[in-house]
Amino acid sequence: MEFVTQSLVIGLTENAPLILAAIGFALLYRLTGLINVAYSETITLGAYFGMWINTTYGLDFYAVLIPTGLLAGVLSVATYLALFRPAKQRHVGGLEMIIISFGLSIFLRHGLQFVFGYPERFYDVPPPDTIMVLGVGVTSFRLLALVAVAALSLLLYLFIQRSGYGLRIRALASDEALAQVSGIRPLVVTVMIWFIAGVAGGLAGAFYGVGASVSPLLGWRQFLLILMVALVGGSWGLGGVILVGVGTSVALAAMALQLEQVLYAQLVLIVAFVIVLKIRGSRRAETAKV
Amino acid sequence: MTLDWLDAFLITGLFEVVMVIGLALLLHLQLGLARIANFGVVGFWGIGMYVFGVLYVQVDWPFGEPWQFLACAAAATVVAGLAGLLVGWLVADLDTDGVLVGTLGFATAVQILATTQDDLTGGARGMGGLGFPYDIGRVKDNEFLWLVLVTAVVGAILLYVWRVHRSPYGRLLIAVGSNEPLARSLGKPTFRTKLWLFAVASAAMGFLGAMYGVMVRFLDVGNLGVGVTLAAMVGLVLGGTARVWGAVVGVVLTVGLFDIVIQSYLPLPREWYTQAIPVLREAAFGLTLMVVLLFRPLGLLGDMRRDRLMGKIHGR
Numbered sequence: 107m108e109f110v111t112q113s114l115v116i117g118l119t120e121n122a123p124l125i126l127a128a129i130g131f132a133l134l135y136r137l138t139g140l141i142n143v144a145y146s147e148t149i150t151l152g153a154y155f156g157m158w159i160n161t162t163y164g165l166d167f168y169a170v171l172i173p174t175g176l177l178a179g180v181l182s183v184a185t186y187l188a189l190f191r192p193a194k195q196r197h198v199g200g201l202e203m204i205i206i207s208f209g210l211s212i213f214l215r216h217g218l219q220f221v222f223g224y225p226e227r228f229y230d231v232p233p234p235d236t237i238m239v240l241g242v243g244v245t246s247f248r249l250l251a252l253v254a255v256a257a258l259s260l261l262l263y264l265f266i267q268r269s270g271y272g273l274r275i276r277a278l279a280s281d282e283a284l285a286q287v288s289g290i291r292p293l294v295v296t297v298m299i300w301f302i303a304g305v306a307g308g309l310a311g312a313f314y315g316v317g318a319s320v321s322p323l324l325g326w327r328q329f330l331l332i333l334m335v336a337l338v339g340g341s342w343g344l345g346g347v348i349l350v351g352v353g354t355s356v357a358l359a360a361m362a363l364q365l366e367q368v369l370y371a372q373l374v375l376i377v378a379f380v381i382v383l384k385i386r387g388s389r390r391a392e393t394a395k396v
Numbered sequence: 397m398t399l400d401w402l403d404a405f406l407i408t409g410l411f412e413v414v415m416v417i418g419l420a421l422l423l424h425l426q427l428g429l430a431r432i433a434n435f436g437v438v439g440f441w442g443i444g445m446y447v448f449g450v451l452y453v454q455v456d457w458p459f460g461e462p463w464q465f466l467a468c469a470a471a472a473t474v475v476a477g478l479a480g481l482l483v484g485w486l487v488a489d490l491d492t493d494g495v496l497v498g499t500l501g502f503a504t505a506v507q508i509l510a511t512t513q514d515d516l517t518g519g520a521r522g523m524g525g526l527g528f529p530y531d532i533g534r535v536k537d538n539e540f541l542w543l544v545l546v547t548a549v550v551g552a553i554l555l556y557v558w559r560v561h562r563s564p565y566g567r568l569l570i571a572v573g574s575n576e577p578l579a580r581s582l583g584k585p586t587f588r589t590k591l592w593l594f595a596v597a598s599a600a601m602g603f604l605g606a607m608y609g610v611m612v613r614f615l616d617v618g619n620l621g622v623g624v625t626l627a628a629m630v631g632l633v634l635g636g637t638a639r640v641w642g643a644v645v646g647v648v649l650t651v652g653l654f655d656i657v658i659q660s661y662l663p664l665p666r667e668w669y670t671q672a673i674p675v676l677r678e679a680a681f682g683l684t685l686m687v688v689l690l691f692r693p694l695g696l697l698g699d700m701r702r703d704r705l706m707g708k709i710h711g712r
Contacts, residue, residue: 141493193690201433201492202689205633208435209685212626216679224671326622330504334497369508376501380486383497387490 109363111240117359118352119239119248120317122255123310124331125351129259130306132336132347133266137279137299139200141333143207144185147214148304149325152178152311154222157320161230167247167316171254171309178308179301185210186300215322227320251313258306259348265302266344275299331372334379341386399536407539409656411546411611416651418550418604419628420635420643421557422597427629428637429566430593431573433492436483436499437601438624439506440476444602445609445619446506448472450516452609453525465529469606476602477595484594488587507620523615539611546607553600558640569593623678627651630681634688636695645696650681 131145156174159165193206234245266272277285278295286292307325314324331354339350354375361371419437426432451468459467479502487498510517517523528538560566571579572586580586609615627650628643635646654677658664664673688695 141496189686189690196690198689198693201431202693204433204492204496205629206686206689208626208629209682209689212622212682213679213686214682216675216682219671219675220679224675330497330500334501337493337497367512369512373505373508376505380498380501383490383494384486387494 108241109360112242112363113356113360115239115242115244116363117356119244119252121351121355121358122248122251123313123317124328124335124355125348126251126255126258126306126313127310127328128332128335128339128347128351129262129344130303130310131332132340132344133262133299133306134303135336136340136343137275138296139279140190141204141207142190143204143329144210144214145207145303145307145332146325146329147211147218148178148182148307149311149314149328150215150320150322151181151218151325152308153315153320153324154218154227154311155308156312157227157229157315158222161227164230167229167231167312168250171312174312175305175309178311179304182300182304182307183297186297191296211326215326219322229316229320231316245317247313247316251317254309254313258309259344262302262306263344271295271298330376334376334383338379338382399534399540402536402540403660404536404539405660406656407536407543408611409652409659411539411543412655413647413652414543414547414550415604415608416624416627416631417644417647418546418553419601419624420632420647421550421553421640422600423628423632424637424640424643425557425560425569425593425597427632428639428642429560429569429573430590432487432590432593433495434499434597435496435625436501436503437628438620438622439483439499439503440480440598440601441605441608441624442503442506442510442620443479444472444476444605445615446510446517446605447475447602448606449523449526449609449615453523454516462529465610469603472606473599473603476605477599479602480594480596480598481591483598484591488590488594503620503622503625507617510615510617510620517615517617520617522617524613526609526613526615528610542607542611546604546611549603549607554640554644561640565589626678626681630684632695633685634695636697636699638694638699639697642695642697649696650684654680 127145127149130148131142134140134142134145152174155177156167156170159173160167160170189206189210190203193203198206231247234247236243236245237249238244239249264272266275274285274290274295275298277288277290278292282292285295311325314328335351335354336347339347342349357375358371361374362368365371419441423434423437426434448468448471451471452464455468457464457467483498483502487495490498511519513519514521528542530538530541532538532541560569568579568584568589571584572589576586612619627647631647631650632643633646634642634650635644636642654673658673658677659669
């Protein structure tokens with residue numbers, strides 16, 4: 107029982123940023139159809155933005171979150187307007203779009219080192235309080251990350267499923283031409299999607315960064331798991347992403363407690379996700395054959 | 397023969413260029429012809445390098461050089477080929493997203509295993525003890541001969557790729573890349589074709605990894621990052637994914653510019669070479685990918701000759 111409680115608490119609090127990032131990524135993927143590899147750099151830059159605001163202006167971590175989310179959202183929109191929108195207008199294919207986003211990811215990851223410097227950076231924050239949850243000690247930052255993920259997930263879910271803008275976003279995703287003749291302005295709605303995804307990625311980055319250190323590979327190290335959670339869970343909508351994200355987080359913690367190396371847990375998950383995608387992909391291929 | 401005129405940096409720079417040309421040529425078969433985006437090139441190259449290194453260093457072979465090298469390199473090639481077969485089986489019927497996950501996942505798995513199995517691989521500390529399968533004198537002489545050998549291997553890969561372009565198998569790869577359901581409906585074995593493609597390309601990538609291990613003589617998990625895949629991909633995209641010579645032209649213009657011209661000939665401050673130049677190199681590669689695909693998606697050499705010919709015939 108103690109093992110289950112530990113896995114749940116550690117998994118959910120330590121990997122809450124993973125769920126948040128996966129929600130942002132899945133939103134972008136489901137509604138624009140783009141696998142944006144550069145989303146890993148939205149996460150990384152979120153961590154850098156937070157660290158920069160924190161160390162430059164002396165704001166505490168909680169105050170840093172709002173400008174960090176906004177900056178990451180603006181960056182995300184800027185990449186859409188400067189790169190992905192022109193590429194779409196030039197009818198660049200889906201495969202090439204992924205390679206373009208890969209190029210952007212590499213460019214941002216290395217370009218940011220000329221701005222923020224080469225060494226690892228750290229947030230200037232006092233040691234966080236430790237709070238006991240079900241007998242497991244959790245830092246206040248990690249608990250905040252979990253609360254933020256829960257609140258943002260609920261807000262996003264309500265926004266997409268219940269609001270007028272959410273309806274427009276879903277309409278645009280299912281049929282852009284039809285949505286356009288129905289009076290929906292694709293540019294406004296698409297910009298909104300990129301902004302929301304950017305905010306989610308940036309906040310995830312800030313939570314990752316404050317928990318450890320800020321380095322250029324921060325987002326890239328998480329990207330594969332985020333991608334897999336979004337692809338596997340995304341078939342069942344945002345709820346599916348959250349569920350698969352929660353399951354992945356708890357499984358990671360449980361395996362890390364059992365196995366001698368944390369990296370083995372990632373290895374097992376990579377294999378499991380690829381097998382799930384294989385089974386699902388084969389079924390699709392069989393349907394296509396018919 | 398004296399090699400005093402030859403700079404040691406130039407030999408390693410040329411080796412890097414030639415090796416990446418080989419990887420880009422193999423990627424050309426996957427990405428350029430069959431339209432399979434293999435983001436895990438470094439995984440197949442790395443598994444070859446590490447299988448070779450572990451067998452070479454950890455096994456007490458009953459025979460000496462060059463048989464020890466040949467046995468280890470053959471095993472590395474077979475293991476990389478089998479890994480390619482497995483990954484190919486996993487991703488062959490998936491869409492581009494699934495291929496991205498499968499190949500990226502494989503590269504990550506190789507990196508994780510190389511890091512965690514430190515009894516065998518040395519883990520984060522790295523693994524030394526590798527050497528050339530011959531000794532003709534100074535280190536520079538040995539390295540130069542190894543450069544000649546890898547050039548011969550990459551020349552053979554170029555010849556193979558050139559022949560594939562003109563063979564029924566090459567036309568089948570192009571058909572799979574253009575319209576797989578149509579190719580399948582015409583009775584073509586598309587799944588098996590992709591499997592074979594993955595196995596052969598991965599085996600050759602693994603062999604190049606083994607040859608790289610000999611050249612550097614020290615295996616470092618830091619080499620298993622995304623840099624190798626990026627170098628091959630940016631060279632291929634810049635030169636032209638659809639053309640055989642695209643990989644050669646593109647890699648010379650990208651990796652050659654940074655690893656030979658800038659490393660050996662530009663009089664830049666010494667401290668720049670430790671961090672600024674490698675970071676600038678990768679940033680420039682990323683920028684090149686974006687700019688080329690946005691403004692000249694077919695790369696410098698453009699479309700395939702046969703497409704141009706068909707265009708002329710049909711008045712396009």
